[in-house]
Amino acid sequence: MGNLWISNLGELASPLGSGPLGGRRQGEVSRRHGVEVLCRDGRIEAIGSPPEVAAAAAHVGDIERLDAGGGTLVPGFVDPHTHLPWAGDRSAEFAQRLAGRSYLEIAAAGGGILSTVAATRDASESEIRANVTRRLDRMLEWGTTTCEAKSGYGLELEAELKQLRALAAAAADHPVDVVATLLAAHETPAEHRADPERYLDLVCSEIVPAAAAEGLARYCDVFCERGVFSAAQSRRVLEAGLEHGLRPRLHADEFADSHGAELAADLGALTADHLMAVSDRGIEALAASTTIAGLLPGTSFFLKTRLYAPARRLIDAGIPVTLATDCNPGSSHTESLPMIFWLAVLELDMTVEETLTAITLNAACSLELGDEVGTIEAGKQADFVLLEGASLDNLAYHFGVHPITVVVKRGTVAYRKAEAER
Numbered sequence: 001m002g003n004l005w006i007s008n009l010g011e012l013a014s015p016l017g018s019g020p021l022g023g024r025r026q027g028e029v030s031r032r033h034g035v036e037v038l039c040r041d042g043r044i045e046a047i048g049s050p051p052e053v054a055a056a057a058a059h060v061g062d063i064e065r066l067d068a069g070g071g072t073l074v075p076g077f078v079d080p081h082t083h084l085p086w087a088g089d090r091s092a093e094f095a096q097r098l099a100g101r102s103y104l105e106i107a108a109a110g111g112g113i114l115s116t117v118a119a120t121r122d123a124s125e126s127e128i129r130a131n132v133t134r135r136l137d138r139m140l141e142w143g144t145t146t147c148e149a150k151s152g153y154g155l156e157l158e159a160e161l162k163q164l165r166a167l168a169a170a171a172a173d174h175p176v177d178v179v180a181t182l183l184a185a186h187e188t189p190a191e192h193r194a195d196p197e198r199y200l201d202l203v204c205s206e207i208v209p210a211a212a213a214e215g216l217a218r219y220c221d222v223f224c225e226r227g228v229f230s231a232a233q234s235r236r237v238l239e240a241g242l243e244h245g246l247r248p249r250l251h252a253d254e255f256a257d258s259h260g261a262e263l264a265a266d267l268g269a270l271t272a273d274h275l276m277a278v279s280d281r282g283i284e285a286l287a288a289s290t291t292i293a294g295l296l297p298g299t300s301f302f303l304k305t306r307l308y309a310p311a312r313r314l315i316d317a318g319i320p321v322t323l324a325t326d327c328n329p330g331s332s333h334t335e336s337l338p339m340i341f342w343l344a345v346l347e348l349d350m351t352v353e354e355t356l357t358a359i360t361l362n363a364a365c366s367l368e369l370g371d372e373v374g375t376i377e378a379g380k381q382a383d384f385v386l387l388e389g390a391s392l393d394n395l396a397y398h399f400g401v402h403p404i405t406v407v408v409k410r411g412t413v414a415y416r417k418a419e420a421e422r
């Protein structure tokens with residue numbers, strides 16, 4: 001039904017507007033007390049004092065009531081960079097990493113992304129779909145109401161399309177809204193190792209056109225990295241994507257400065273993601289562009305590099321920053337944006353407010369959804385997270401625990417923590 005009246009809030013915290021917030025504005029979050037929220041047909045109808053909301057409610061038919069119990073209401077989280085459709089697992093490789101082998105060493109020896117490619121090629125579409133559903137369930141439980149998700153573990157026409165179809169099928173049946181990205185240039189598959197350009201020919205002439213024609217992806221992404229794809233190779237793929245209506249996003253400068261940030265800026269990419277090794281020139285290029293910086297601190301943490309992206313320098317340069325889980329089996333195996341929130345505050349030195357904007361409004365804008373989601377304002381879609389605690393600050397302060405009591409999608413309760421777990 002989507003009619004919902006939320007009362008007894010400790011705080012309502014939200015960035016405002018429908019465009020990305022950079023620089024000082026990234027930390028300008030509205031924090032209100034003593035307000036209630038009314039939703040009608042899945043959209044936000046009114047926000048105001050209890051008498052104001054009661055007056056607005058008189059014009060709405062059946063309304064579900066939600067007693068917030070003094071908790072904090074924030075916009076539904078938006079996860080703008082994930083890899084969800086894949087099969088198998090990399091726990092054996094994880095054990096090797098814990099024993100001291102590096103991620104890049106394992107990848108060079110044929111493990112890493114290529115081991116997930118083998119498992120994903122072997123899996124049926126319905127198996128991958130079930131895996132996606134399981135991951136979306138967990139994302140929802142941790143507050144995500146909209147996400148982006150990439151292919152990239154097929155690395156051949158049919159397997160890439162299979163991943164994207166499995167993603168679409170899982171999403172069609174799930175409260176979390178999913179925006180799909182084609183990442184056929186995630187790695188060179190084993191059969192093309194002798195001639196990576198030949199694989200890129202296939203990506204540009206077959207995989208990109210097929211994914212676009214079937215309407216299976218909105219965006220095109222490339223892993224632009226030393227030892228994977230150069231900036232020139234990445235440009236070629238992203239330009240092929242643009243020709244077919246797929247706007248670019250980019251894995252840029254994760255391990256080494258690969259001029260990915262400059263490329264993303266030059267092509268007007270929606271995001272340049274990772275940026276642990278971004279150069280001063282890369283930061284300047286982003287600052288002069290519309291590209292949003294996508295930080296994925298889960299990878300620095302999970303890969304134990306302890307090298308985090310220069311979030312403060314990016315913000316101080318005025319660049320809007322988003323944060324994402326990068327949920328994937330190799331470098332960041334988590335569906336939890338609260339986990340990323342803790343890393344952003346404690347390791348990236350971002351403020352609580354900047355971090356909230358990063359996982360709501362700025363993330364929504366990076367998916368071109370800033371008019372629809374990402375803030376709590378009248379007219380927007382009614383997607384919320386109800387946090388434990390009477391202040392947004394509690395989300396940072398009480399780390400490592402599941403911090404959410406209710407998740408609302410389009411005005412309907414989509415997740416509620418069982419009474420016994422509270």
Ligand code: NIG
Nearest residue numbers: 113223251326328329330331
């Ligand atoms: O975003 N960096 C490239 N791709 C993923 C890792 C994928 C994997 O290891 O399976 C990432 O970190």
Ligand code: FE
Nearest residue numbers: 081083251326
């Ligand atoms: Fe990624």
